Amino acid sequence: MTHIDEAPQSTEPEKAVAPNQGRAKKLPTRDRATVITMVAIPLVLVLLLVWLPAMLSVVLSFGKWNGFGDLGTIEWVGVQNYKDIFTIYPAFWPAVKHNLIWLTFLFLLPTILGMLLAVVLDREMKGSRLYQTAFYMPVVLSLALIGFIWQLFYSRDQGLINQVFNSEVDWYGDPDINLWAVLVATAWRHTGYIMLIYLAGLKGVDASLREAAAVDGASEVKTFFHVIFPVMRPINMVVIVIVVIESLRAFDLVWVINKGRNGLEVIGALVAQNVIGEATRYGFGSALAVIMMLISSIFITIYLRTVFREERNR
Amino acid sequence: MLCILVGFCLQEAFVSRTTSTAIPRSTVATMAATRRNVLRGIGLSGLAVGGASLLAACGGDSGPATGSGATVKFGINEAEGSGPAYDRLKAIAAAYGKESDTEVKLNAVDHNTFQESINTYLQGTPDDVFTWFAGFRMAQFAEAGLISDVSDQWPIDGLNDSFKQAATAPDGKQYFVPVSYYPWALFYRKSIFEKNGWAPPESNNDFMELMKDMQGKGITPIAFGDKDGWPAMGTFDILNMRLNGFDYHMSLMAGEEKWDSDEVKGVFETWRTLLPYHQADPLGRTWQEAATSMGKGESGMYLLGTFVVDAIADQADDIDFFTFPELDSAIGADALDAPIDGFCVASAGKNQEAGKAMAKWLGSAAAADAGNAGADAPFIAANEGASTSSYNDLQKKSAEVVGAAANIAQFMDRDTNADFANTVMIPSIQAFLKDPDDIDGVTASIQEQAASIFG
Numbered sequence: 001m002t003h004i005d006e007a008p009q010s011t012e013p014e015k016a017v018a019p020n021q022g023r024a025k026k027l028p029t030r031d032r033a034t035v036i037t038m039v040a041i042p043l044v045l046v047l048l049l050v051w052l053p054a055m056l057s058v059v060l061s062f063g064k065w066n067g068f069g070d071l072g073t074i075e076w077v078g079v080q081n082y083k084d085i086f087t088i089y090p091a092f093w094p095a096v097k098h099n100l101i102w103l104t105f106l107f108l109l110p111t112i113l114g115m116l117l118a119v120v121l122d123r124e125m126k127g128s129r130l131y132q133t134a135f136y137m138p139v140v141l142s143l144a145l146i147g148f149i150w151q152l153f154y155s156r157d158q159g160l161i162n163q164v165f166n167s168e169v170d171w172y173g174d175p176d177i178n179l180w181a182v183l184v185a186t187a188w189r190h191t192g193y194i195m196l197i198y199l200a201g202l203k204g205v206d207a208s209l210r211e212a213a214a215v216d217g218a219s220e221v222k223t224f225f226h227v228i229f230p231v232m233r234p235i236n237m238v239v240i241v242i243v244v245i246e247s248l249r250a251f252d253l254v255w256v257i258n259k260g261r262n263g264l265e266v267i268g269a270l271v272a273q274n275v276i277g278e279a280t281r282y283g284f285g286s287a288l289a290v291i292m293m294l295i296s297s298i299f300i301t302i303y304l305r306t307v308f309r310e311e312r313n314r
Numbered sequence: 315m316l317c318i319l320v321g322f323c324l325q326e327a328f329v330s331r332t333t334s335t336a337i338p339r340s341t342v343a344t345m346a347a348t349r350r351n352v353l354r355g356i357g358l359s360g361l362a363v364g365g366a367s368l369l370a371a372c373g374g375d376s377g378p379a380t381g382s383g384a385t386v387k388f389g390i391n392e393a394e395g396s397g398p399a400y401d402r403l404k405a406i407a408a409a410y411g412k413e414s415d416t417e418v419k420l421n422a423v424d425h426n427t428f429q430e431s432i433n434t435y436l437q438g439t440p441d442d443v444f445t446w447f448a449g450f451r452m453a454q455f456a457e458a459g460l461i462s463d464v465s466d467q468w469p470i471d472g473l474n475d476s477f478k479q480a481a482t483a484p485d486g487k488q489y490f491v492p493v494s495y496y497p498w499a500l501f502y503r504k505s506i507f508e509k510n511g512w513a514p515p516e517s518n519n520d521f522m523e524l525m526k527d528m529q530g531k532g533i534t535p536i537a538f539g540d541k542d543g544w545p546a547m548g549t550f551d552i553l554n555m556r557l558n559g560f561d562y563h564m565s566l567m568a569g570e571e572k573w574d575s576d577e578v579k580g581v582f583e584t585w586r587t588l589l590p591y592h593q594a595d596p597l598g599r600t601w602q603e604a605a606t607s608m609g610k611g612e613s614g615m616y617l618l619g620t621f622v623v624d625a626i627a628d629q630a631d632d633i634d635f636f637t638f639p640e641l642d643s644a645i646g647a648d649a650l651d652a653p654i655d656g657f658c659v660a661s662a663g664k665n666q667e668a669g670k671a672m673a674k675w676l677g678s679a680a681a682a683d684a685g686n687a688g689a690d691a692p693f694i695a696a697n698e699g700a701s702t703s704s705y706n707d708l709q710k711k712s713a714e715v716v717g718a719a720a721n722i723a724q725f726m727d728r729d730t731n732a733d734f735a736n737t738v739m740i741p742s743i744q745a746f747l748k749d750p751d752d753i754d755g756v757t758a759s760i761q762e763q764a765a766s767i768f769g
Contacts, residue, residue, distance in 0.1 A: 064769075066733065067433040068458035080766075088762040091741055156598045157607065173541060173598020175748060258541055262597050262744045278429060278451075278727075279736035281767070 054293065061287035067280040074283075081287035092288075095265040098179055099295075102186075102266065103247035110187035111243055114194030119224065121195070122202045136196050138189040147256030150185040175263025182253055182264060190246065194239060201235030202228070237307070244299045248292070267292045385417045386668040389441035389660075391428035398689040403445070405688020406493075406681050410672055413680070418672075436460040440660035442669030443676070448480040448654040449724035450567065451732060452490050455658070456483035462659040462666060463487045467674035472699035476722050480654050491677040492656035493685070494693035496620040497712050498548050498725070499635040499650065500536075506611050507634075514636035521639045525591045528614040537613035538592040539604030540747060543740035546596070547726035549617055550743060551651050553581045556641040560649040560721035567723075567730040569768035574761040579753055584641070586750040596747055601625070619653070620694075620712055633708060637715060648720040653728055654696060731767060738763045 027035070061081055063074040085092050117135060121128050138146065153160045154171035162169060171181040205228055213223040229236070251268035254260045260269020267288060274285030388407050392400035400422065411418040421441050428435075428445075435444075436455065446452060446461075455461045465487040468478060473492060481490040507513065510531065515521035525535035540546040554563045558577045565571050566578070593604060593613060602625040607613045609626035616622060617638070623630045640647035657676050659669040675681055682695030692704045694712050702710060716722065727735040738760060746756045 068460065084766050088759065088766065090745070090759055155603065156595055157603050170595035170598040173595050178598070259543065261543060261741050262748070274737055276430060278732040280433060281733045281737060
């Protein structure tokens, strides 16, 4: 989502406008107008709906404001909000840690599992469609609903898991366990998502590549790692971006479970706690949002650099 | 106007980034089940952005200010078809329309949406009269000039001094008209108490004896669930009021006392000694699940609001309650949490005069009677002149107990700054419940954050 937002900023001004002038002689006025309109409208929308609010958030993050009265009532406090976040806000560092755990976990388990499932299902085995549908099913559900479904399994007193195993584990309440319980629920959905994307990619791989590898006597595993996987590079890139974005915007599930508290702190939920609902710490919440934006930009920058380097090499 | 626009942009930015979901709070007390809550939240998350414009939906016509032919706009925090709460407000509005020959335009908004957009609502084009709560949040709006002084409408027949006090902002004027309330107390099942020969405790000694006896019989003395964060605030409130008194509690809530004081530490220490009598692992349990454990007889008592019966409707007739016993004879046991619901007049409302006239009527016995006659389940009317014939036993007793209380607090999340209650107190109390031995750490952290928020 966000990488799309940023892309036009760096490409459109030079790339879209420059060739435009060069081709101006060849293009009839009407076509030229069409092109300009097609570039200008999304650009204006992006600036207005993404960059303006983002910049306003940055501005607000230096103030203290509860939303009462006009903008004159904002008390400008400099970097106080950031200082508070880093020093006395107990939820912040756990949140950063949880986002990172989220990212690592998504990469290590559901992503790899999803790829594996895709490779297996790609072999056109019996009932492959059924499996495909079954694994993909959770993706259709919203994360909020998934949180609720898993609550039925995890509830300490009335949940299925504790009933079946006769245990008393407080799956959603124990701060040492609940993050992992939530990650399992996320994985349940994420695996199917990655599987589908990867499966689509695999179907697009030229069959002659496999044949050639087979003729050369390469084993299945070797064929995958040395032939198929490198060819799938664009899809791999998409998968990486999806995983990073998914883990940074981790929010819905923890919000449904306990509003992102008690072991489930993630940055997205902290922003919401402070600005949505009855608490109206707009300055403080904006500062958190800015921090989240900065962290995202690191990943986005890395991604964009890789993509552009590839384009240049082509 | 500009501020509203910016507020909108902000809200939009955050909502799109995070998918807002409605927040269940103590004030959503009448909601019976988490599931319904969640589903409702999902359905409404899409509405969150449009919520404020919904709230502001109104026409611009004008007629006579008051009396026959006048129009007054009435914003209520219950969506159409949301149950008895909506039915009561609708019946009240209709009754006022008939009585005063005023046209009452009802603007019904979902409970959570209403609360979450209250800032933009009041600063935009609000209705003349709207539903709200007593306490700090009312005072905060009064100070910001968002609600109108209705002290010229007071005293209101049948509303006693403690209600007047609850309707008064720090400037000494009234900005609120109460209509109903519900108390927080220790609920229990009569049949189970009878079977075991237990009686409501008169003193702290009795209380401790009772809990020990319960434990001996394999029953958890006190049901406890704090997954949503707010229910445990009720325990803090009552312990603080019993140990340090009502006045200290209120100034602590107002940010005038230090949170790392010996008094506050004392509250947490007493709480720690009581924790072994509570259900273990409260942070994964909703209040509905805790209530169910009392309903099943696995727990003996439960400290909650009267809405506890919503979760165990089957046993509703078997439920009784007593107030938390005295802990310090110098302090007594005459204070309790009893959140009051009522009405305010918006300063930006077009028809101030009609709004104030209506607000005064809304506090009357006639208004309460009209509301209770128009719904299946009655509320407990603030007005002492209101008919109690439709009350069940629990409500009759509630009315008695609250009537006898010398001081009424509104519950922590209504008595203090909402920012502080939601972003500091909920996580801090949960941190205490996780690690009850680190009282110094928890209170120090609360104080640091309180200093930053209260300034």
